[in-house]
Amino acid sequence: PLCPKFRGGHTLFIIIFKYVCSARLPRGAKLHVVDLRSDTVTKPRLEMRQAMAQAEVGDDDYGEDPTVNELQQSAANLLGMEGALFVPSATMANLIAVMCHCRHRGAQVLLGKEAHIYVYEHGGVAQVAGVHCQLLQDLPDGMMDLDKLEQVIQQGHGSRYHPRSELVCLENTHSSAGGRALPLQYLQEVRELAERYGLRVHMDGARMLNAAVAQGVPPARLAQHCHSVSLCLSKGVGAPVGALLAGPRELIAEAWRVRKLLGGGMRQAGVLAAAAHVGLDRVEETLQRDHVNARHFAQGVQDLGSHICSVDPTAVETNIVMVTVSAPWLSPTELCERLAAVSPEESAVMGHAVSVLAFPWAQRSLRAVWHCDISARDTQLALDKLRFVLEACEQEHREAP
Numbered sequence: 001p002l003c004p005k006f007r008g009g010h011t012l013f014i015i016i017f018k019y020v021c022s023a024r025l026p027r028g029a030k031l032h033v034v035d036l037r038s039d040t041v042t043k044p045r046l047e048m049r050q051a052m053a054q055a056e057v058g059d060d061d062y063g064e065d066p067t068v069n070e071l072q073q074s075a076a077n078l079l080g081m082e083g084a085l086f087v088p089s090a091t092m093a094n095l096i097a098v099m100c101h102c103r104h105r106g107a108q109v110l111l112g113k114e115a116h117i118y119v120y121e122h123g124g125v126a127q128v129a130g131v132h133c134q135l136l137q138d139l140p141d142g143m144m145d146l147d148k149l150e151q152v153i154q155q156g157h158g159s160r161y162h163p164r165s166e167l168v169c170l171e172n173t174h175s176s177a178g179g180r181a182l183p184l185q186y187l188q189e190v191r192e193l194a195e196r197y198g199l200r201v202h203m204d205g206a207r208m209l210n211a212a213v214a215q216g217v218p219p220a221r222l223a224q225h226c227h228s229v230s231l232c233l234s235k236g237v238g239a240p241v242g243a244l245l246a247g248p249r250e251l252i253a254e255a256w257r258v259r260k261l262l263g264g265g266m267r268q269a270g271v272l273a274a275a276a277h278v279g280l281d282r283v284e285e286t287l288q289r290d291h292v293n294a295r296h297f298a299q300g301v302q303d304l305g306s307h308i309c310s311v312d313p314t315a316v317e318t319n320i321v322m323v324t325v326s327a328p329w330l331s332p333t334e335l336c337e338r339l340a341a342v343s344p345e346e347s348a349v350m351g352h353a354v355s356v357l358a359f360p361w362a363q364r365s366l367r368a369v370w371h372c373d374i375s376a377r378d379t380q381l382a383l384d385k386l387r388f389v390l391e392a393c394e395q396e397h398r399e400a401p
């Protein structure tokens with residue numbers, strides 16, 4: 001079944017936006033928006049903007065931007081890799097990684113069929129890199145079955161009838177599994193398995209810092225099992241733009257060329273790198289807080305004991321909460337619309353006007369994501385709003401003919 005996100009996510013945003021704008025508020029009441037659609041929606045704070053304004057810059061294509069160089073060096077240190085490259089997006093970081101690892105046209109990359117690389121990156125590995133995807137089932141915890149992975153690798157190993165398998169891509173945290181962090185043991189096993197057959201491992205680590213914080217280990221402990229990792233700077237880190245690709249020195253040298261090929265070479269990019277520096281300086285504390293808020297919300301939903309929706313609190317490991325909408329008469333899209341809308345009754349009962357934005361994720365679930373612009377109070381307001389909406393929905397359903 002197609003998820004609503006594929007059918008009209010954009011239209012939905014417009015509908016939500018219209019709802020929000022058309023909300024009739026009591027005089028003097030101010031609309032408070034709690035935007036839980038994604039951790040990409042953060043806006044740079046004053047401190048970040050000041051750092052951007054004051055950044056020392058140069059032509060990064062000549063290797064002369066000191067702020068970019070410093071970011072790349074500190075990222076390499078953080079991830080325990082020989083080098084790192086600043087790129088415009090994690091999408092590009094992943095594509096560059098695939099292009100560096102897969103040296104043959106028609107090479108095969110093995111990855112989960114829910115993987116961001118496969119689902120949300122416009123098939124760049126196929127249409128740009130000329131690389132073929134071999135898909136495996138993603139388990140609910142974001143892992144793949146290793147026996148199955150080995151079977152698929154073995155099948156083509158040394159065979160002239162199969163595409164050459166050259167790369168395994170992991171996703172950590174796993175986005176569509178709801179931000180699950182991959183266990184260290186699993187990372188090690190995947191690496192050992194891949195190397196046994198001469199394959200490499202790339203980790204799509206757009207949210208790998210969330211995983212590291214959740215597991216209480218330095219990010220280098222996750223990266224050590226991979227031949228390269230990508231890291232998104234415009235999610236939990238809170239920067240407006242950017243990502244990093246980290247790996248061995250030769251890979252990063254090759255990645256520099258591929259970045260250029262893809263049009264991702266930037267000039268005075270230090271203004272962007274400066275924002276990332278500020279975000280990275282306090283990322284651990286930011287992500288800790290995001291995870292606490294997400295857990296608080298998950299527990300709060302469970303405590304409501306609603307028949308309409310529920311959360312599995314044990315599945316909430318990082319900053320993402322997947323809410324299952326089990327009442328057949330209410331779709332996740334409708335529930336998102338109700339959360340976003342503000343009625344005069346609500347303002348009267350609650351004494352404030354809160355619009356909560358979440359993302360209808362699949363047939364029976366919606367997604368809420370925590371980030372640095374969401375406080376503990378916002379989290380409580382979102383819970384209060386959910387309770388109000390669920391009570392209203394239940395009452396309407398009872399009274400429906």
Ligand SMILES: *Cc1c(COP(=O)(O)O)cnc(C)c1O
Pocket residue numbers: 088089090091092116117171172173175204206207232233234242243
């Ligand atoms: C967001 C995301 C990306 C892409 O990040 P951009 O910087 O927006 O291109 C890649 N992989 C995963 C798992 C993501 O969540």
